[in-house]
Amino acid sequence: MKILICYFSGTGNTRKVVNKYVDSFVRCGCEVVTYKIEENNFTYNVDDYDYIGIGYPVHAFNAPSIILEFAKTLKEVKGKRVFIVKTSGEPLKLNNISSIKLKKILNQKGYDVTNEYHYVMPYNIIFRHTDNMAYKMWTTAQEVIPIDCKEILRNVPAELDSVFMGSFIAWLFRIEFWGGRFNGKRYKVNDNCIHCNKCVNTCPTHNITVENGEFHFGKNCIMCMRCSFFCPKSAIKIGLFEKWKVNGAYNFNNPNNYEDEVHKKYCKKSYIKYFDRCNEKIATARGEIAQNEEQEDEEVVKA
Ligand SMILES: Cc1cc2nc3c(=O)[nH]c(=O)nc-3n(C[C@H](O)[C@H](O)[C@H](O)COP(=O)(O)O)c2cc1C
Missing domain, CATH: 3.30.70.20 (Alpha-Beta Plaits)
Incomplete structure (x- = not known):
C-alpha cells in the first residue's frame, strides 16, 4: 500500500506523531511519503497513493488555516481515502469538532475521510506541562499509533464522537x-x-x-x-x-527529575479518561496479539 501524509506542525508535536505513523506503516510493509505543507510546493499526484493522511495541531478547536488552504488546493478525486491525525494539548471532547471544516472541503472534492485520530501532546501555548507529563503523553501515543495504523490498514473506519452544535462552535472559534x-x-x-x-x-x-x-x-x-x-x-x-507563552522544547525522554504539576486540577478528569481509554486500547490489542499467537501455536502443534 502507498501512503502520502501531508502535515503541518508548529512546534514539533504533530511531526513526532506523523513520524511514528511512518515508522508503523513501514513496519507493516507500506510505502510512505511525507509532505510538509509549509513547503508550499506540492507536486505529488494523489492518484498515485492508496491513502492520504493529513496531520495537524488543533488551533482553537479547528485545523489551522494553513491546513484548510492546503486542502482547498487538492485536486478533485472520486472517493480517495483519507485519514486525519491531530494533536492537541488537552483531551476535551470539544477538540473532536476541529476537523469539521476540513472534512467539508475534502468531501466536496470527492475525498472520503474514513478515520480520524486524536493524540494529546504537551501544550505549546496556555501553560507548560511538566516533562513527566510530556513523557507520559508521548509514550502513550507511541503505543497507540501502531494500533491505529493497523486499524486503517484493515479498513476499519474510526470516527470521533460528534459534539452538539459542533459546526457552529468551530465556526465561532x-x-x-x-x-x-x-x-x-x-x-x-x-x-x-x-x-x-x-x-x-x-x-x-x-x-x-x-x-x-x-x-x-x-x-x-x-x-x-x-x-x-x-x-x-x-x-x-x-x-x-x-x-x-510557553518557551523551550520539552524533554520527551524519560525525565528523572520529578517536577510538581502546577496545573494539577486543569481538565483533570479529561486527562484521566484519555489515558484510561488509551490503556484500554493497548490492553485489548495486546490481548488480541496473545490470542493470535496461541492460535498459531495450536495450529503448529496440530500440523
Ligand atoms: C493558537 C493555538 C491554539 C490552540 N488551541 C488548542 C485547542 O483548541 N485545544 C487544544 O487542546 N490545544 C490547543 N492548542 C495546543 C496545541 O494543539 C498542541 O500543543 C499541539 O500538540 C501543538 O502541536 P505542534 O507542536 O505540532 O504545533 C493550541 C495551540 C496554539 C498555538
Whole structure:
C-alpha cells in the first residue's frame, strides 16, 4: 500500500506523531511519503497513493488555516481515502469538532475521510506541562499509533464522537484565524535577543523580517508559536497572549527529575479518561496479539 501524509506542525508535536505513523506503516510493509505543507510546493499526484493522511495541531478547536488552504488546493478525486491525525494539548471532547471544516472541503472534492485520530501532546501555548507529563503523553501515543495504523490498514473506519452544535462552535472559534493575524503584528522582540535569526529562518509563513537590526512581524502569522517557543532567549513577546507563552522544547525522554504539576486540577478528569481509554486500547490489542499467537501455536502443534 502507498501512503502520502501531508502535515503541518508548529512546534514539533504533530511531526513526532506523523513520524511514528511512518515508522508503523513501514513496519507493516507500506510505502510512505511525507509532505510538509509549509513547503508550499506540492507536486505529488494523489492518484498515485492508496491513502492520504493529513496531520495537524488543533488551533482553537479547528485545523489551522494553513491546513484548510492546503486542502482547498487538492485536486478533485472520486472517493480517495483519507485519514486525519491531530494533536492537541488537552483531551476535551470539544477538540473532536476541529476537523469539521476540513472534512467539508475534502468531501466536496470527492475525498472520503474514513478515520480520524486524536493524540494529546504537551501544550505549546496556555501553560507548560511538566516533562513527566510530556513523557507520559508521548509514550502513550507511541503505543497507540501502531494500533491505529493497523486499524486503517484493515479498513476499519474510526470516527470521533460528534459534539452538539459542533459546526457552529468551530465556526465561532475560527475567529482565531483573524485574531492570529491581528495579534501576530503585535509581536515584539526584547533586549534578550541575540540576533540568531532562528525565528526569521524558521517561520512557516516567512512572516518575520529584519531590517537594520529591527524585527518586523507581518500580517501572515498563523499563531503556530514556533518563533517564541524555540527562541533560545525567550525574547519574543507574543502580543495579547504573552501570559500564555510557553518557551523551550520539552524533554520527551524519560525525565528523572520529578517536577510538581502546577496545573494539577486543569481538565483533570479529561486527562484521566484519555489515558484510561488509551490503556484500554493497548490492553485489548495486546490481548488480541496473545490470542493470535496461541492460535498459531495450536495450529503448529496440530500440523
Ligand atoms: C493558537 C493555538 C491554539 C490552540 N488551541 C488548542 C485547542 O483548541 N485545544 C487544544 O487542546 N490545544 C490547543 N492548542 C495546543 C496545541 O494543539 C498542541 O500543543 C499541539 O500538540 C501543538 O502541536 P505542534 O507542536 O505540532 O504545533 C493550541 C495551540 C496554539 C498555538
